[in-house]
Amino acid sequence: MEDILIMKRYHKSIFSVTLLLTACLIFGLIGTGFAAHVPIPLLDADGNPIATPDPAGTVAPAFSVKTTCGACHGDKVTYPQLLSYDEIENHSYHAQLGANQLAEWNSANPKPWGQQSPGHFGKW
Amino acid sequence: MAHIFADVPGGVKFELGMEPFAYASEADFIDRVDLSVPGMMQDCAECHIGGGGMEYVPAPNLADRVPLRDFYATAVFDHLTTPQTGAYSAADYTAFNYFIDTYDVDNDGDLNEVQEADFAKLGVLEMDCMLCHLKGYEYVDRRDMLRAAKFDASRAVGAGVAEQNNVSFGTAGYGTSVYYNDQVVDNGGFLEFGSSILANLKATPPSDNCAFCHFNHGGVDWKKRGDNWKNDPNYDVHTVLGCMGCHEGKIGSEIGTSGDPNSSAIGQCDPAKGNAPYSSLWNANDNTMKTCADCHLKAGWDAGLGEYSNDFGAPDPTARHQALGLTAQLCQTAADGNVNASHLDILECTVCHVRKATTEAWNTGGAVVDATGPDAEGRLADHENEYVSRMMFDGTVTNLSYAWQNGKIYATNVLNTIFWRDKEPTFDANGDGQLDAMDALLMTDVLADDLAKGWTNIVKDNSGTVTNIEVGARIASLNAYLNTKWGVTNANVKLATLAVPFKVNHNVSPASYALGHDCADCHAPGEFFDRTYAMQGDGMNLTFDSTQVTPFTKLGGTTPTDFHPSLKDRAGTSIPLQVLSGNTTLRDIETGEMLYPPSASYTGADGNPYATRAAWVAYLNTVGGAVGQAVATIASIDNATNPGSPFEVGDAMDLTAGASAAGSTYYWTVQDAPGTLTGQTVTGYVLNNPGTFQVLLTVVGPKGDLKQQWAKITVVNKAAATTVDSIVANSGSATVTINLINLPAAADYDELYVRYGDGTWETIAYDGTDDNAQTVVRDYRLRDTYLNGTNYVYTTTVQVKNGGVVIETIKFKVTIPQ
Known part of the structure; x- marks a missing residue:
């Protein structure tokens, strides 16, 4: 009788562990899914959705990151916490490379490339 | 070089707007331009992300910028005809819609022809989010698209979701359409990214993506930093933190969106900046990254922000630095005899801690950029052939030099760009409209002459060994080319170099490699202050006649130098240093030449004057033992009760330290009991307990530096008589x-x-x-x-x-x- 009780406890324990592992697996995978980015429709430079090529294997417009990423990163209603493409591009020295630092004409050093910006734009 | 905006007559400021400069004709354009905006997009953008001037015509107000896509459709500011009269067209030859075809986009073999950049056909370089945020991004594939001027396609091909089309240059869709592959999926008749792309989009850029442009990748880093470094924990103890461990903005940092270059707020997608001594780009963002001190001394605390950022559990090295005497007041903030600073006050951490101590093949720096001709890939200068690079460690010596910035010495690697310029003051050799004696030649002129002669760059063509014969031949050829091009007879081409001291601050070595464990690590002949520092590549031997070269510039209009004026002494005055001009070879220097002007006078911590740099360096080479530093030496530990016998409980012990500098204080601690003893000699200390104990001698020098030595004693119970x-x-x-x-x-x-x-x-x-x-x-x-x-x-x-x-x-x- 005691052996039977032990076996029942053993099976119950195995069942619990299996249930726990399964739950971990399921919720773990769901967690991975949640960790990935939300679906991203591809948009062209004009902001139009890019149609699936028909027939397959034909050319299609290259996607624009400004419109594709900007569809959410700029939608201040749905995603108010996200900065827009323009906000990021405006305030990025990696993007501007001096294009936002163009200075006035320097009559003392009037080379066309010499004094217009400290970065690539206007420095050459 | 290109004239991008029209001159503004009468001193009218750019705030009113900027009008693209229009060349008179295609011939005028090709005469005066080597690198225009589309050319930058093809070449420079291999390491630049797009946006800014690669997407818009710059304007003082960012909101007023005209997209390059609309260059032929929207009126761009026209200063001379206000209100604006209309958009530009293909008939207008500007730096925005034409370029020199150095990458041969039409495959006709002509690298010096003018091509139109019709952005409706090429696309533009938007700021490519994927370049940083997509794990597995294909940098090389993107670069190939850029060189082909397929700008819109560069993003799709770089992301790995498409291949380029087969459309010819000049045809609609050339740079704007692609063949998508199975990394995108259909959803209701429209395309979206597949699950693999979504899973690989990372909020924090993977370090491998930073590596495209910032280390150990195709030599690109030599352009940015002058040396490579490796993402390997054996050679950088911070590797595990990833790039953003230090370069992510600190918690509480203001995130800017204004685009105002005077704003100290950092961009959300800009890594926080350090402080390069020669850079003036958006300097308001300088010093926003985590410093060594932020993590190692402040536990991540930023008093200005009032927040703790992650310090990654960084150890505090203060005690170790103190023990090595590096916090003691031994140094000067000015060489005026006033001892008022510690070594840590005048040295950046990287001076001692970046050692680059490996002979592995990756550990190279770019000694020379050879801009006398194209490289193997068609770029107009060669950063990376086997002759211009040099190893940063030869098995014994780390090949770094040192320079000052804001009163501190930093470690540096000097990159020399050798290039051609015209010295004739009455001849405008590059067509920039200015008559002076410093004209850098158009790179496309150099390319044209090289191609006509079957040359590339001079170092590569001559397998590293260049003499006055080869230099003279190229000068003669370029003079003839320019005389013909401009219809003159007085072209006067010379070779010049621009030496830039790049700041070396990666590859932080394990502490055991650091300088400073001994004074003689630096204060010895041939070490820190007068070590020979090679300016040429390991495979180079560049010689010439002194008449074949000219300085890079003249400081104050009078003093020639070949260094960027950012090479300064500790007071902030530029140091003139000729390494090519005035010589017959690109000469080696002594490290002290980058730190101290040759004719200045100095006063040592000993109060003595030193009239020249040579005398000053000689003094610094011997200063380690002359300024009263602590020395900790346990001279003897004796059994006073039974001399010569092992210690037994109850025995008295005598302790004697070797002599330290005058004014030192000696402290002893014996581990068997609490308390501290003082004195160079201690007698009659009674050992009360059996066991093995540490005897620690601590000596504090007269300047506050601290040294320690310890020994071990064993005490046994007395043999019983009872x-x-x-x-x-x-x-x-x-x-x-x-x-x-x-x-x-x-x-x-x-x-x-x-x-x-x-x-x-x-x-x-x-x-x-x-x-x-x-x-x-x-x-x-x-x-x-x-x-x-x-x-x-x-x-x-x-x-x-x-x-x-x-x-x-x-x-x-x-x-x-x-």
Whole structure:
């Protein structure tokens, strides 16, 4: 009788562990899914959705990151916490490379490339 | 070089707007332009992300910028005809819609022709989010698209979701359409990224993506930093943190969106910046990244932000630095004899901690950029052939030099760009409209002459060994080319170099490699202050006649130098340093030449004057032992009680330190008891406990530096003299009398501590009789557990103690018949 009780406890324990592992697996995978980015429709430079090529294997417009990423990163209603493409591009020295630092004409050093910006734009 | 915006007459400021400069004709454009905006997009953008001037025509107000896509559709500011009269067209030759075809986009073999950049056909370089945020991004594929001027396609191909089309240059869709692959999926008739792309989009850019442009990748880093570094924990102890561990903005940092270059707020997608000495790009963002001190000294705390950022558990090195004397006031903030700074006050951490101590092949720097001709990939200068690079470590010596920035010395690697320029003051050799004697030649002119002669760059063509013969041949050829091009007879081409001291601050080595463990690491001849620093590549031998070269510039209009003016002394004055001009080779330098002007006078910490750099460096090379530094040497540890014998409990110990600098203070700690002893010599320290202990000598020098040395001693109990004279035990009786003799004199012990071996113990006071004997009477516990045959047997221990200290210990057996 005691052996039977032990076996029942053993099976119950195995069942619990299996249930726990399964739950971990399921919720773990769901967690991975949640960790990935939300679906991203591809948009062209004009902001139009890019149609699936028909027939397959034909050319299609290259996607624009400004419109594709900007569809959410700029939608201040749905995603108010996200900065827009323009906000990021405006305030990025990696993007501007001096294009936002163009200075006035320097009559003392009037080379066309010499004094217009400290970065690539206007420095050459 | 290109004239991008029209000159503004009458001093009218750019705030009113900027009008693209229009060249008179295609011929005028090709005469005066080597690199226009589309050319930058093809070439420079291999390491630049797009956006800014690669997406818009710049304007003072960012909101007023005209997209390059609309260059032919929207009126761009026209200063001379306000209101604006209309958009530009293909008939207008500007730096925005034409370029020199150095990458041969039409595959006709002509690299010096003009091509139109119709952005409706090419696309533009938007700021490519994927380049940083997509794990597995294909940098090389993107670069190939850029060189082909397929700008919109560069993002899709770089992301790995498409291949380029087969459309010819000049045809609609050339740079704007692609063949998508299975990394995108259909959703209701429209495309979206597949799951693999979504899963690989990372909020924090993977370090491998930073590596595209910032380390150990195709030599691109030599352009940015002058040397490579490797993402390997053996060569950078911070590798595990990833790039953003240090370059992510600190918690509480303001995130900017205004685009105002005077804003200190960092961009959300800009890594926080350090402080390059020669850079002036958006300097308001300088010093926004985590510094060594932020993590190692402040636990991540930023007082200005009032927040803790992650310090990654960085160890605080203060004690170690103090022990090495690096926090002691031994140095000067000015060489005026006023000793008012520590080594840490005047050295950036990287000076000692970036050692680059490996001979592995990746550990190279770009000694020379050869801009006398194209490289193997068609770029108009060669950063990376086998002759222009150099190893950063030769197995013994780290090949770095040093320079000042804001009163601190930083480690640097100098990158020399050799290039052609015209010295004739009456001849405008590059068509920039300015007559001066410093015209850098158009790179496309150099390319055209090289191609006509079958040359590439001069170092590569001559397998690294270049003499005045080869230099003279190229000068003659370029003079003839320019004379023909411009219809003159006085072209006067010279070779010049621009030496830029790049800041070296990656590859932080394990601390054991650091300088500063000994003064002589730096303060010795041939080390920090006068080590030979090579300016040429390991495979180079560039020689020439002194008449074939010219300085890069003249400081103050009079003093020639080949270095960027950012090479400054500690007070911030540019140091003139000629390494090519005035010489017949691109000469090696001594490291001290980058730190100290040759003719300045100095006053040492010893108060003595030094009239020249040479005298000053000679002084610095010997200064380590001359300024009263601490020395910690344990000269002897002696047994004063029994000289020459091992220590026993109760023995007295004498300690002697070797002499340190005058004014030093000596501290001793002996681990067997709390407390600190002072003095170069300590006598009569009584060892009260048995065991093995550390003896630590700490010496603080007169300037506050600290040195330590330790030794180990072992103390054993004294051999016991006390013996058992007799034990009186009767059969069946618990009472036992133990007579002890040969005990110490009465003055030397005050109690006995007895463990009877039957589970009981007691402390028995000295019996008051100074006869070296004492009797112990005890009723033992007669338990079966102690029964051995017919006797009860007990192992009894007696400790003779004085003042709580065990003087002797004896053990013996007590036997009681059953």
